[in-house]
Amino acid sequence: MRPSHSTSSAVLRVAVYQQSSVACDLLADLLAGFGAAVTPVGRSDTFVPIGTEAHRPEDVTYIAETMASGNYDALVTTDGDADEPLVADAAGGILRGDVLGLITARYLGADAVVVPVTAGSAIERAGGFAQVLCTRVG
Numbered sequence: 001m002r003p004s005h006s007t008s009s010a011v012l013r014v015a016v017y018q019q020s021s022v023a024c025d026l027l028a029d030l031l032a033g034f035g036a037a038v039t040p041v042g043r044s045d046t047f048v049p050i051g052t053e054a055h056r057p058e059d060v061t062y063i064a065e066t067m068a069s070g071n072y073d074a075l076v077t078t079d080g081d082a083d084e085p086l087v088a089d090a091a092g093g094i095l096r097g098d099v100l101g102l103i104t105a106r107y108l109g110a111d112a113v114v115v116p117v118t119a120g121s122a123i124e125r126a127g128g129f130a131q132v133l134c135t136r137v138g
Contacts, residue, residue: 011035011036011037012035012036012037012073012074013036013037013039013071013072013073013074014031014036014037014038014039014072014073014074014075014076015039015040015041015066015067015071015072015074015075015076016028016031016038016039016040016041016075016076016077017041017042017062017063017066017075017076017077017086018040018041018042018043018044018077019042019043019044019048019050019077019080020044020045020046020047020048020050020080021050021077021078021079021080021081021082022080022081022082023078023082024040024043026082027076027077027078027082028040031076039071039072041066041075042062042066047080048080049080050077050079050080050086051079051084053084053096053097053098055094060094063075063088063092063094064092066092067088067089067090067091067092068092070090072090073089073090074087074088074089074090075087075088075092076088079097084097084098084101085097085100086100087100098115098116098122098123099122101113101115101123102122102123102126105129106128110129111129111130111131112129112130112131112132112133113129113131113132113133114133114134114135115132115133115134115135116134116135116136116137117134117135117136117137
């Protein structure tokens, strides 16, 4: 994702969908520490069962509406226990947690990955890893 600003040195404007993740404050602080202009959005005091691979229709709508404002270059969040990220681009297109993990592993040059069995087939089809270990869910 690239900033929608006209210069390459522009600050990335990131909406952090805080819902009820245990990492909601940490995520905002971390991104701000890396230089992003962070705006917390969607904080909830009750548990929101957001999944970064199986999206609830109301979360997809919320993300699309937030990004339609044109105020942000990206939106980030995590699932409830903060072990899987979710990123949406400026148009509201969602990058699932397992796909984001694949991109990150490739970027870091990993030769082995450990993923939940639900993400294993996508990782194996992508190829390029010497070892793919799949864990059980739950």
